[in-house]
Amino acid sequence: MTLHRGTPLLESIPLSGASGRRVFLKMENMQPSGSFKLRGVGHLCETAAREGATRFIAPSGGNAGYAAAWSGRALGIPTTVVVPKTTSEEAKNTITALGAEVVVEGSVWEESNDFALALASKHRGARYVHAFDDPLLWEGHGTMIDEAAEQMDKPDAIVLSVGGGGLLCGVVVGMDRNGWEDVSVVACETEGAASYAAALSAGRVVRLPKISSVATSLGSLAVAPRALEVERTHRIVSHVGTDRSAVNACKRFLDDHRVLVEPACGISLAQVYEGKLPEDARTLLVVVCGGIGISAKKLEDMDRAVF
């Protein structure tokens, strides 16, 4: 049995009505770890465990760290999650509640990552768990498309969010193994976290000077090089929206489907609500990527803080 769960595919009447398309939702928010990350991280950790890994080391105070902690707990393997100083007590407690060790190191993710890499190289048998740049992650994320291919006919487009591009690369892996290689992908980011749009327009991976967006789960300064490569072989449309759009979409989705998601997920929903989609895309599959970094209170605060 895998660590991730099969998720429901729902036809959304509200999103279909708003966009004038037929919209299906892949409910990845329902993974035990609250986001799609468990598909890739779970697959990576299970594979590593089979190969004799004795510890997982993950640099992330967000959904990837939580998925690693979840995997370690399920597999009975000690897990260290390295988080930057900016990580909230609440986020740290959520991770330690799974039995993982939290190490606070660095003021930004890059510094936590350097520390995690050093720790992993010192520790015999340790497996470093990247949040988005590892072929094993992509293979695991691809299972959501294996499932979708059983649940629905081939859509015209898949709408998803891009942080470091792991979800994108994984969805492409899944598309390729299900005869969906000709499906368009709408890759959504927020202004202030648009490392993929920047890479696409430059034709190479570029490093953003900083992240400034409420969609913190999209906050990687640079995408995985593979995310740029898949654009040469697949029809990928990049969309950058505002934090305001992302937060509005979270609120609207909460009312429409009674489901609370992070703005990182909201930005994908926003493109559908606002009809920013390829003209010829009649049927859409939206990856509801989820995320645990949200609450009723946080959404209210964001709603007030975002211009």
Ligand SMILES: *Cc1c(COP(=O)(O)O)cnc(C)c1O
């Ligand atoms: C990680 C994450 C993303 C972005 O995924 P990448 O693989 O980094 O592109 C989007 N939404 C949520 C909720 C996430 O946890």
